[in-house]
Amino acid sequence: MNDKPNSIEARDVAYQLHSYTDARRHEENGPLVIDKGEGIYVHDNNGKRYIEGMAGLWSVALGFGEKRLAEAARVQMEKLPYYHTFSHKSHGPSIELAERLVAMAPVPMSKAYFTNSGSEANDTAIKLIWYRSNALGQPERKKIISRVKGYHGVTVAAASLTGLPNNHRSFDLPIEGVLHTTCPHYRTMKQDGESERDFAKRCAADLEELILKEGPETIAAFFAEPVMGAGGVIVPPEGYWEAVQPVLKKYDILFVADEVICGFGRTGEMFGTTTYRLDPDIMTLSKQLSSSYLPISALLVNEKVYGPVADESHKIGTFGHGYTASGHPVAAAVALENLKIMEERNLLSHVQDISPRFLERLKALGAHPLAVEARGIGLIGAVEAAHPGLAETPGAVGARLNQEMQARGLISRNMGDALAFCPPLIISQKQVDEMFDIAQASFDAVAAELDSKAA
Structure with missing residues (x-):
């Protein structure tokens, strides 16, 4: 007797666990x-x-x-289907894409580092920030601040940054040292009679109060999306970024702009960083980088970040981090063609x-x-x-x-x-x-x- 499910829907229910899905309800309803x-x-x-x-x-x-993206993948697959970027190795597509992204950056950036998803990019950013703090002889400067309702991914560290309860429940998250400050949603968070600008100033004051409470010398970085995506598409109130950024600079706290959703045209500019005149030290990129035809993501880091990291890797003898598919040649080739099409059209x-x-x-x-x-x-x-x-x-x-x-x-x-x-x-x-x-x-x-x- 063959009990194997016949329909594709039944096979899905039988064999696959889905993201952001009630598993028991999925068993009843299917995909x-x-x-x-x-x-x-x-x-x-x-x-x-x-x-x-x-x-x-x-x-x-x-x-x-988009046939040109499929063709770019085919051509690269036939030429060099896979190579890595470990141990002084590289290949043309990753070199060209890194050069392109650093040139495109809306603020001065020094290097690109490739990962495979927005979660991995943000997770890697945290590791780089911790590594840098140690390189600078500031081992106590490790705490990271993000925002309630912010979304930064689902790996252990990135999910900790994410400020949504269902990303923490039963996962034993967030991890220690990740803090959350006020969500900049004016309608739900404003006080009676408070203007958008006054609310923005209060958000900045809340951030500064948290920094002072924890100790500025312990705060390494602040992560934020220019426009909050999965938290409900929360557009920052008037004056928000011009109130928040000076607080970060006052206490020499790194700013990570999570451009995973906003990047590559979504806000009406190439980057949300441009839309809101941001000055980040790190930008994390993914999604529209390749139009998601293949998994790829990237971090752009400025010299303030790269310099100490490079020095520490020299001291240790290696930068002990990497992913098998970092800068995958086929994904990088597709991303390059994607950016080329965006520009041409x-x-x-x-x-x-x-x-x-x-x-x-x-x-x-x-x-x-x-x-x-x-x-x-x-x-x-x-x-x-x-x-x-x-x-x-x-x-x-x-x-x-x-x-x-x-x-x-x-x-x-x-x-x-x-x-x-x-x-x-x-x-x-x-x-x-x-x-x-x-x-x-x-x-x-x-x-x-x-x-x-x-x-």
Whole structure:
């Protein structure tokens, strides 16, 4: 007797554990199996088409099915399918990509270091920061500050930076020495009568108070996304960064800009660092670097970071860190072609042209009776929803809206009750309207359903 499951959905349930999924519920409901994609659309294995309103995971800048990226991978695969960057070894694609990224950086950077995901990039940044502190004879300077609702990944150290409870529960996180300061969400965190600028100043004051409480000599770095992504697309309030950055400089604390979501055009500039006039010591990059066609990420470090690290590696005799696939030649070749296409097609200008319509439709959806706030910049945004009938169950409205959108052919993502919109950067104005028409109809349907139940 053959008990092996037959359908692809059943095989998934039988053999695969999924990220960010209720495993027991998945056993009951099974997966949505995506089979192919083109442009901003993907198709499931039953032939149904969806707008991919999240660009996969905030990441497929050029959309699905870009043949030039597939060809770049094929050519490199045939020439040199794999090599490493350990022990004085290198190869052309990693050299060229490092040179390109350092040249592109919006602030002076010294070196690029390659990893395979945003989590690995941030994890590596922590190790570099600790290594540097030891090199400088400051072994007590090891604590790291990030923010409540910030997202920096899921490895042990990066998940500790992440300021979301479900990334800590039952994982015994965060690790010691990782601290969290105020989330810069003006609507939920402001005090009565407090302006955005006053709130921003209070966030900076909270940060300084934490630094002084812990001891400035013990604080090594501050990690932050220019715009917070998985925490709910939280756009910083007016004056936030101009209030926070001087605090970091005052106490000689390194600033790590997590550009994993914001980088490569998402905010309307090439980097969120440019959008908000930031001056980081380290930038972490991934996702749109290769349009996620292959896994690759990078850290850019300035001379203030690189110099002591290089000295310490010379003292020890080696820099004892690395990943088998760091700077993988095929992934690097795809990333180079991805950046070349972005430049050739002037994709940044396209984002700037499309963004006003995207934000106009986002704001209009934010005026829906079910919505409490719309927030966004460039081609990233979120609409937060609420209903009195589900006030006792946080996240329930968002989950129901997300379910309705998917049924109607739009893939979004609910982070609690916030519905995110982060389409491929190639999206047209007509497609922006198509996406928000589905979202509007979904909000209408769910509002009517919830109102009916509450009556």
